[in-house]
Amino acid sequence: MSGFAAFAGKEAKEILRTWRIWVLPGILLFFALTGPVTAKLTPQLLGAMGGDQFKGMVLPTPTHHNAYATWIKDLSGIALFALIVVYGGIISAERKSGTAVLVLTKPVSRTAFVIAKAVVHSAFLAVLVVAGTLVTWGVTAAIFAQAPGSALWSSSLVWLVFGVLFIALMTLLSVLIGSAAGAAGVGLGAYALVSIAAIWKPPGTYSPAALTTVPNSLLAGKDVAVLWPALTSLLLAAVLFSLAASAFRRSEL
Numbered sequence: 001m002s003g004f005a006a007f008a009g010k011e012a013k014e015i016l017r018t019w020r021i022w023v024l025p026g027i028l029l030f031f032a033l034t035g036p037v038t039a040k041l042t043p044q045l046l047g048a049m050g051g052d053q054f055k056g057m058v059l060p061t062p063t064h065h066n067a068y069a070t071w072i073k074d075l076s077g078i079a080l081f082a083l084i085v086v087y088g089g090i091i092s093a094e095r096k097s098g099t100a101v102l103v104l105t106k107p108v109s110r111t112a113f114v115i116a117k118a119v120v121h122s123a124f125l126a127v128l129v130v131a132g133t134l135v136t137w138g139v140t141a142a143i144f145a146q147a148p149g150s151a152l153w154s155s156s157l158v159w160l161v162f163g164v165l166f167i168a169l170m171t172l173l174s175v176l177i178g179s180a181a182g183a184a185g186v187g188l189g190a191y192a193l194v195s196i197a198a199i200w201k202p203p204g205t206y207s208p209a210a211l212t213t214v215p216n217s218l219l220a221g222k223d224v225a226v227l228w229p230a231l232t233s234l235l236l237a238a239v240l241f242s243l244a245a246s247a248f249r250r251s252e253l
Helices: 004-017 023-054 064-089 092-097 099-104 110-144 150-176 180-197 201-206 208-212 214-219 227-250
Strands: none
Touching: 004 110, 023 064, 023 110, 064 092, 064 110, 064 150, 064 180, 064 214, 092 099, 092 150, 092 180, 099 110, 110 150, 110 227, 150 180, 150 208, 150 214, 150 227, 180 208, 201 208, 201 227, 208 214, 208 227
């Protein structure tokens, strides 16, 4: 793959110098900082805002489990939606701006162009998830005085695999669909279909669809299969990245 290292370095610097350094990092940092606080204050907020609706009701005392559940819920909800929208134009935006043409006039192959993006942005997401999990862990320990890390880390890392899978999907869609908004719309539709597929036992146990529910199950202490969903997700991500590179080699700039 001619020019892989040079283009990967360019892509990493671009993340640090453009809006991408603010969107996903800002969202995850916000959730990491506020999630444990929200979990701690939820009973008081419900009591203050609910009026007679919660009068006389004894609400359960929040624990570190609530803080962890809030973090995973935010990752699986708004953070994933933001990821899909942000990466809807990962390839198409550079084609429209002419950056792709400029880069590919240098000794950078089209395969290297796509795979470098795949590696750099997957690593970027990994750094964000690890950093956000560390912040959540620390803030939870400060607020609840206890914060065992096993369930939090296993859940977060399983979600990371799911996030990398969607980076792969959005990379392929960004090659096939010229519009970032169109690619994002298809990506959101794909997430809806995957969530529905998780209801059916075979895909909900062994396929990537299982990763829509496995993080919450791990937090709850349930004995769930993780290996097969994780392996099939990583394999599918590799296939999607390969398809994206192949489609980009045949496309017009």
